Amino acid sequence: xxxxxxxxxxxxxxxxxxxxxxxxxxxxxxxxxxxxxxxxxxxxxxxxxxxxxxxxxxxxxxxxxxxxxxxxxxxxxxxxxxxxxxxxxxxxxxxxxxxxxxxxxxxxxxxxxxxxxxxxxxxxxxxxxxxxxxxxxxxxxxxxxxxxxxxxxxxxxxxxxxxxxxxxxxxxxxxxxxxxxxxxxxxxxxxxxxxxxxxxxxxxxxxxxxxxxxxxxxxxxxxxxxxxxxxxxxxxxxxxxxx
Amino acid sequence: xxxxxxxxxxxxxxxxxxxxxxxxxxxxxxxxxxxxxxxxxxxxxxxxxxxxxxxxxxxxxxxxxxxxxxxxxxxxxxxxxxxxxxxxxxxxxxxxxxxxxxxxxxxxxxxxxxxxxxxxxxxxxxxxxxxxxxxxxxxxxxxxxxxxxxxxxxxxxxxxxxxxxxxxxxxxxxxxxxxxxxxxxxxxxxxxxxxxxxxxxxxxxxxxxxxxxxxxxxxxxxxxxxxxxxxxxxxxxxxxxxxxx
Numbered sequence: 162x163x164x165x166x167x168x169x170x171x172x173x174x175x176x177x178x179x180x181x182x183x184x185x186x187x188x189x190x191x192x193x194x195x196x197x198x199x200x201x202x203x204x205x206x207x208x209x210x211x212x213x214x215x216x217x218x219x220x221x222x223x224x225x226x227x228x229x230x231x232x233x234x235x236x237x238x239x240x241x242x243x244x245x246x247x248x249x250x251x252x253x254x255x256x257x258x259x260x261x262x263x264x265x266x267x268x269x270x271x272x273x274x275x276x277x278x279x280x281x282x283x284x285x286x287x288x289x290x291x292x293x294x295x296x297x298x299x300x301x302x303x304x305x306x307x308x309x310x311x312x313x314x315x316x317x318x319x320x321x322x323x324x325x326x327x328x329x330x331x332x333x334x335x336x337x338x339x340x341x342x343x344x345x346x347x348x349x350x351x352x353x354x355x356x357x358x359x360x361x362x363x364x365x366x367x368x369x370x371x372x373x374x375x376x377x378x379x380x381x382x383x384x385x386x387x388x389x390x391x392x393x394x395x396x397x398x399x400x401x402x403x404x
Numbered sequence: 405x406x407x408x409x410x411x412x413x414x415x416x417x418x419x420x421x422x423x424x425x426x427x428x429x430x431x432x433x434x435x436x437x438x439x440x441x442x443x444x445x446x447x448x449x450x451x452x453x454x455x456x457x458x459x460x461x462x463x464x465x466x467x468x469x470x471x472x473x474x475x476x477x478x479x480x481x482x483x484x485x486x487x488x489x490x491x492x493x494x495x496x497x498x499x500x501x502x503x504x505x506x507x508x509x510x511x512x513x514x515x516x517x518x519x520x521x522x523x524x525x526x527x528x529x530x531x532x533x534x535x536x537x538x539x540x541x542x543x544x545x546x547x548x549x550x551x552x553x554x555x556x557x558x559x560x561x562x563x564x565x566x567x568x569x570x571x572x573x574x575x576x577x578x579x580x581x582x583x584x585x586x587x588x589x590x591x592x593x594x595x596x597x598x599x600x601x602x603x604x605x606x607x608x609x610x611x612x613x614x615x616x617x618x619x620x621x622x623x624x625x626x627x628x629x630x631x632x633x634x635x636x637x638x639x640x641x642x643x644x645x646x647x648x649x
Binding site for chain 2: 262263264266274275276277278281282289292306334335337338340352358
């Protein structure tokens with residue numbers, strides 16, 4: 162990632178898309194580009210006097226694990242993913258924000274860290290700070306479990322996959338288990354965070370519902386993403402700055 | 405699974421005999437000890453390892469029902485308790501230390517559980533996380549702060565084989581047990597016990613709430629009473645929050 166100590170703050174926001182980094186940093190009071198390599202783009206600045214950093218992870222758990230490890234090596238101690246997701250319940254509606262308490266480990270990276278029985282859990286104090294920020298900012302939100310997958314098209318077109326039966330069977334189990342939405346990075350952030358002893362959380366904007374064929378318009382997307390960024394930035398004020 | 409009006413098969417209690425809030429220890433002998441902190445206590449009897457009582461705390465109705473040791477009997481107790489109307493479950497139990505972050509005599513609030521059990525896998529695939537309800541954890545932490553009873557917060561491990569933890573070297577699968585235990589130690593698991601994973605998974609699936617509070621390597625009465633006080637106070641906060649909504 163080409164980062165060194167001093168480039169980043171202790172609090173890091175993790176979008177997937179490098180193209181979203183500048184948009185997120187526009188919500189800071191000041192920000193500067195500190196590194197850019199492969200899918201990792203990093204900007205550091207301040208929000209209401211609190212140092213904050215935003216780094217893109219790329220799509221999926223493999224590149225995300227590298228980002229979390231390398232950021233932790235140069236001083237990051239809190240990681241909050243900001244991403245988009247697909248609705249999995251009738252009551253998770255497009256435009257709502259899901260604050261993840263845990264994640265289904267339907268991905269290949271976290272099992273190269275910890276056996277599959279280990280739960281991918283967000284840090285309690287981070288979830289609490291995000292929840293309080295959502296309430297304060299009047300953001301429509303849910304708290305609960307999300308699903309992290311490796312294959313985007315396995316979710317969107319399971320019937321095209323040789324293992325269609327397994328994909329459909331598991332998807333139905335997650336829905337019955339009350340999983341709120343589907344995304345691609347949270348499980349590894351939570352598991353890597355547990356072993357690195359760092360604080361983790363995730364905010365997933367519900368951007369679409371494949372079953373109902375609904376999605377946000379471009380304007381709605383920008384507006385909702387902006388609301389999510391403000392919610393995370395305000396939550397950072399509840400997290401003690403670690404030098 | 406059950407007919408709507410069918411009484412349950414294993415518990416000593418039925419419809420109208422359980423509170424919304426249920427404290428679930430493993431040991432049936434712990435029912436009278438925990439019930440000392442309740443008013444208007446009624447002991448409702450015991451079937452197998454399931455011993456039940458009901459009383460009130462600050463005016464809130466609370467049940468205490470033992471689950472027996474292990475996830476298989478815990479799943480039966482929780483299924484039947486949900487069927488007859490229970491909505492919030494808090495386990496009080498004992499545990500062993502794993503990574504050293506929690507030590508002998510500590511009280512540990514679990515945010516999630518390692519699914520080293522067989523029962524929860526017969527409900528949902530293993531990738532699904534066993535996590536406590538956020539609100540229950542939040543209220544347990546607040547109660548412990550307000551009562552000035554120190555607690556630690558973290559992930560526990562739920563195993564099926566007690567002696568597999570105590571004497572792994574005696575087991576044919578000892579390399580497997582050692583390898584996993586080593587991972588739990590490095591991965592940040594604070595306590596090892598035998599019921600939380602299935603309690604969390606089943607509660608998530610049945611859309612009820614659950615939490616767990618564990619004593620580390622002690623079962624002395626003072627620690628059990630301290631955990632009970634934290635649990636009862638958290639139940640009181642949950643009831644107040646529900647009334648204010």
